[in-house]
Amino acid sequence: xxxEAEALDxxxxxxxxxxxxxxxxxxxxxxxxxxxAGAAIRDGFLAAYLDNPxxxxxxxxxxxxxxxxxxxxxxxxxxxxxxxIIGPLQKESIEAILALxxxxxxxxxxxxxxxxxxxxxxxxxxxxxxxxxxxKEANVIARRAVLSGFQRAVVLAPDxxxxxxxxxxxQAEFLxxxxxxxxxxxxxxxxxxxxxxxxxxxxxxxxxxxRNRLENTLQMSVEFEAVRxxxxxxxxxxxxxxxxxxxxxxxxxxxxGDIPVYSTGRVYTGLPDPAHNQDxxxxxxxxxxxxxxxxxxxxxxxxxxxxxxNLAALFAVGYDAWSLxxxxxxxxxxxxxxFSGQSGIYHYGNSANxxxxxxxxxxxxxxxxxxxxxxxxxxxxxxxx
Numbered sequence: 001x002x003x004e005a006e007a008l009d010x011x012x013x014x015x016x017x018x019x020x021x022x023x024x025x026x027x028x029x030x031x032x033x034x035x036x037a038g039a040a041i042r043d044g045f046l047a048a049y050l051d052n053p054x055x056x057x058x059x060x061x062x063x064x065x066x067x068x069x070x071x072x073x074x075x076x077x078x079x080x081x082x083x084x085i086i087g088p089l090q091k092e093s094i095e096a097i098l099a100l101x102x103x104x105x106x107x108x109x110x111x112x113x114x115x116x117x118x119x120x121x122x123x124x125x126x127x128x129x130x131x132x133x134x135x136k137e138a139n140v141i142a143r144r145a146v147l148s149g150f151q152r153a154v155v156l157a158p159d160x161x162x163x164x165x166x167x168x169x170x171q172a173e174f175l176x177x178x179x180x181x182x183x184x185x186x187x188x189x190x191x192x193x194x195x196x197x198x199x200x201x202x203x204x205x206x207x208x209x210x211r212n213r214l215e216n217t218l219q220m221s222v223e224f225e226a227v228r229x230x231x232x233x234x235x236x237x238x239x240x241x242x243x244x245x246x247x248x249x250x251x252x253x254x255x256x257g258d259i260p261v262y263s264t265g266r267v268y269t270g271l272p273d274p275a276h277n278q279d280x281x282x283x284x285x286x287x288x289x290x291x292x293x294x295x296x297x298x299x300x301x302x303x304x305x306x307x308x309x310n311l312a313a314l315f316a317v318g319y320d321a322w323s324l325x326x327x328x329x330x331x332x333x334x335x336x337x338x339f340s341g342q343s344g345i346y347h348y349g350n351s352a353n354x355x356x357x358x359x360x361x362x363x364x365x366x367x368x369x370x371x372x373x374x375x376x377x378x379x380x381x382x383x384x385x
Contacts, residue, residue, distance in 0.1 A: 020054040020326065021106075025061055025077030027087030028110075032065035034089055040311035041089070041110065043303050044318025044342075054326075063088050067096035078105070086110070086321050098127070108321060108328070112353050119352065125332035129353040130321065130346065132313055134162075135169040137264045137286050140358065141236060142173035145262065147374040150233035152182045154201055154259075156247065157238035159186040166238035166264060174236075182231060187243070194247050198254050202228040234260045237283070241269050245279045260284065265358070270309040272297045274366030284371055286358035290316035290342040295368050316343035324354075 026045060028038035042060065049058055059080055061073035070093030077085060085107045088094055094109045098117055106126040113129035120127075145153065153174060157163035163186060171181055183201040187194055198204075235251070237244060244267045251257060263285045272295055291312050294300055300308060306315050320341035327339050331348040339346045349355035361368035 020056045021084040023057045023059065023080065023082050024084045024086060024325075025059050025074075025080065025082035026321075027061050027063050027070060027073045027077065027085060027089075027093075029064060029089055030062035034065070036305070036307070036311060037314050038063075038089060039305035040307075040314035041318035041321070043305045044315035044320075045086070045322050046318075047315075048319040048322035052323075063090070063093060065090070067093045069093075071096055071100070074100070084108070084325070094129070108325070110317065110321065113351070115351075117352070125329065127352050128328055128332075130317070130324070130356070131353070132265070132288075132317060132343065132356075134264050134266065135165055136356070137358065138166045138169035138236075138238070139173040140286060141262045141264065142170045144360070144374060145174060145234055145236075146176075146179070148234075148260075149374075150260075151179050152231055152233045153179070154232050154235045155181055155184040155238075156197075156201070156235060157184075157186055158243065159188055163238050167236075170236050170238075182229075187247075189243065192246060194250050195254070198247075198250055198256070202232075202254055202256055204228050204254060228255050232256075232259050234262060237261050237263045237267070239263060240266050241277075241280070244283060245276070248281075248283060249279050257282070265313065268361070268363075268368055270312040271307075272300070272309060272367065277363060277366035280363040281366065282363060284360065284362045285368075287361040287368055288313045288316040288343045289340075289359045290319070292359050292361055292368060292370060313343065316341075319343070320346070 026042070028042050029035050030038060059077070059082065061076050063070045063073045067090075070088040070090070073088070074085065074097050083105065085097075085105050087110050088097065089110045091111050091114075094111055095114050097103070097107070098113070103120050104122065106123065107128070109127075109129040111129060111131045112133055113127065155167050155170060157167040167184065175181065185197045185201050187197055235256070237247060239247060244263060248261065251259070251261070261283045263283050265286050267280065267283055267285050268287060268291070270291055291309070294309070294312065297308075300306060300312075303315070306312050320343045323341055324339055324346065327337070331337050331339065331346070331354070335348055337347065344356040344358045346354045346356055360371040360373065362371045363369070
């Protein structure tokens, strides 16, 4: 454990020792389906670079939708003398570059590295991956639920491959010791009325069935109020904004408004819209610190690439891609060292993929507001940019 003054001294000494890369190549899509994502990351990167150029040169090399385009961009970067590669973005393109014979340049990929990737000799602790993985967000939600003392969860997810991945990721992290999933359901994206699903998972349908049996037995109507089950600690809702706007009010209607609801970052478009997000009030979700700090329309930079906030999380990733570079070597050597950035807090985990701890928010009055952390133990040195 170090004091704040000692931490500052360590930070200053390390920055003096670190020699920034002379020439950095950034490989981002400028065409194809990821073009908009590439533009948001590019503008975030440039914002951070212009804040602190550190004497480095930055060159951008365009990629497209194919791994071949990324390989071409990589060799163009090598011809230009790049000594660091940032990118590419698409997983297939990352795999193609990492599979190249003779790879000798450090890489900070903008997505997760393949699970089976073996770092080439000479590049140990010089190949990294960073991402906004939604599967990892579901893991983080489960860990937060555990820290909060929750034991019994309901899982609601769309009937899609994405929904299954979110449900499986949450359950894989949550289901340990005595914790359990007491109910799970899938819904269609086209559904508007989720009452049958909600009544089933809350066992309200069973309560109504008991009333019917009683009335049949007595041959008379009885005053009755359906009662939901009371053994649920939290609801994990994997949903986009539109789906959540329908499901959250229907949970309240069925007397489940007091059960904490956690969702992935997809529940927030990134576009400040309090008038339409009132129905999301109470939902807790991971978010980037940058989005929390820019939760009002007037706070948004006038950048076309951000699209009013819809791609703000990627802007934050781009910002951190530059800001992280000076700390990667230290992070790989010290697992307790953390970097506090615009997209989250990063540290070096059990693989070359950096672990990200997001910020946390709760919808209040239609706006994302900071959510206080559950109590945690342990102390780490944190670097901030």
